[in-house]
Amino acid sequence: MSAIRYLRLALLGLTLALAALIRPSALNAHEAAMGVIEFREVRPGAFVGRWSIEPSIGASRIDLRMPPHCFLRLPEMNCGQKGLVGPITISNLGSNMSVVLIKVIPIEGEPRSYTISTANPVATVLGTGAPTLEAWFELAKTYVNYGIDHILLGADHLLFVLGLIWIVGGGWRLVKTITAFTIGHSASLAATAFGLIGVPERPLNACIALSIAFVGVEIIKQQRGETGLTARYPWIVAFTFGLVHGIGFAGALAGLGLERRLLPAALLFFNIGVEIGQLAFVLLVLALIWAHRRLGAVVPRWGEAVPAYLIGSVSMFWFFGRLARVLAAI
Amino acid sequence: MKQKSVRALMAAAILLIGTSAADAHIVAARLGDFYMGASHPLTDLQDVVLWIATGVLAGTLGASKGRWLIPVFPVGLLVGLPLGPLLGNVSTELADATMMLAIGMLLAAAAQVPTLLLCAIAFAVAIIRGAANGAELGPETDRLLYAAGLAYVGYGSITLTMALTVVFKRASDSATSWRAIAVRALGGWIAAIGLMMASLALAS
Structure with missing residues (x-):
């Protein structure tokens, strides 16, 4: 067995140990903590607001700050002749409350949506009319950051990618495999976001856990000298499971109620953010593999199978936890 | 080459001094306590200097000791x-x-530290810095996730620093090669920073 294999074992072991630390509640990472508030204009400059999705921490605990000229006392908001134009922010966004979508329904014109997240805590309302360059820039900033956050908090997605790296190794095979995974999840993310396909979130999360278990089994096969499907056709496996994971990514965008005209751009920026996060993770793993190789740091022979079994155990633990949530909802 | 290294190190030092621990709390609000644990030490000059110094010392002693x-x-x-x-x-x-x-002087002297002593030094540094990072935790922090993040970044930083040092200062380099001298010079700077910090700590 080559040294590089041992290094991967060490990396996997560490990651799995950390993954195991994450509590089951935290593993529902893709059921984002968010709230949706609607402001409907009832006469020029005067709005009625209500929470259509109340945040889990309670609406009363959200410190919503509207533009300075607007007077807000829910359910009423009065912005006078100037109208609802200017910065909106929430001062107490945190780990319990990460995203708030603000929908503005004017008397005339299309409804508009603004997303405030911990990554982008201020949204600027620009009034009616075509989006300006500033609006596009703000959209990019919001959704690229949201995509990065989403992948970095998705322990299951990262574990799947780590499993792929372990089986495939480095070089062009890895580039092709990661590219196939990217194409797969980008396609299904777009299809889901545009409503072409729809899969309930909870069963899907259970399937994502199973995909990691599959990779765990493939690692065991490889250790026994058998050539598994992933070792033979890594890009096909990566693409297929990429489709499943992509629908999961779309769950983060679903429910945000984005304007239809902004959806393609938001989707693009969100996907760019996911790719940035994924690439950073892959580069970090490759850098650590390189470092282990340089240092000749290897895991003892007796421990080489442990991470593969851990990967299976952790993913099945996630699977049964998620399956229980599916059954509880029936 | 050496001048370039000096400039790069000075720029890095200025950047590091410019950041504050508050940045880590922004990360925490955004990505949770695991990432707060991972980012907190990287915003503290004491952590950065000591971790790099420990990694460089281990790297100069060779992969067999450093690992x-x-x-x-x-x-x-x-x-x-x-x-x-x-x-x-x-x-x-x-x-x-x-x-x-201590680490700076060992580097500057190009001392051949035995493996046991190297592990003891690294363990002592880690305990001190672990305690320093733990002292700033608020009651709302998930300690398990924070600890996992801290351990992860500790593992990654020390492994990468050692590997880079092993690549930079090759075993075949003579004691008078520019690479060996650069490492010793770096040790001298680390020792100087330590001396200044000790003076400040004793004076305050």
Whole structure:
């Protein structure tokens, strides 16, 4: 067995140990903590607001700050002749409350949506009319950051990618495999976001856990000298499971109620953010593999199978936890 | 080449001084306590200098000695973390400075440190810095996730620093090669920083 294999074992072991630390509640990472508030204009400059999705921490605990000229006392908001134009922010966004979508329904014109997240805590309302360059820039900033956050908090997605790296190794095979995974999840993310396909979130999360278990089994096969499907056709496996994971990514965008005209751009920026996060993770793993190789740091022979079994155990633990949530909802 | 290295190090130092621990709390609000644990040490000059110094020292001694630090350093951080709240208002500044001075002098002297002593030094550094990181935790922080983040970044930083040093200062380099001299010069700077910090800690 080559040294590089041992290094991967060490990396996997560490990651799995950390993954195991994450509590089951935290593993529902893709059921984002968010709230949706609607402001409907009832006469020029005067709005009625209500929470259509109340945040889990309670609406009363959200410190919503509207533009300075607007007077807000829910359910009423009065912005006078100037109208609802200017910065909106929430001062107490945190780990319990990460995203708030603000929908503005004017008397005339299309409804508009603004997303405030911990990554982008201020949204600027620009009034009616075509989006300006500033609006596009703000959209990019919001959704690229949201995509990065989403992948970095998705322990299951990262574990799947780590499993792929372990089986495939480095070089062009890895580039092709990661590219196939990217194409797969980008396609299904777009299809889901545009409503072409729809899969309930909870069963899907259970399937994502199973995909990691599959990779765990493939690692065991490889250790026994058998050539598994992933070792033979890594890009096909990566693409297929990429489709499943992509629908999961779309769950983060679903429910945000984005304007239809902004959806393609938001989707693009969100996907760019996911790719940035994924690439950073892959580069970090490759850098650590390189470092282990340089240092000749290897895991003892007796421990080489442990991470593969851990990967299976952790993913099945996630699977049964998620399956229980599916059954509880029936 | 050496001038370039000096400039790069000075720029890095300025950047590091410019950041504050508050940045880590922004990360925490955004990505949770695991990432707060991972980012917190990277925003503290004491952590950055001491971790790099430890990694460089281990790297210069060769891969066979250095690789022991891969498990020793993160475990030391985990051992030190729960000691943080016990520190109360006691600062680790003097201990940090002493370790910096010691490691810097060992590097400057190109001393051949035995593996056991190297592990002891790295473990001591990790315990001190683990405690310092643990002292700043608020009651709302998930300590398990924070500890996991801290251990992870400790493992990654020390492993990468050692590997880069092994690549930079090759075993075949003579004691008078520019690479060996550059490492010794770096050791001298680390020792100087440690001396200044110790003076400040004793004066305050």
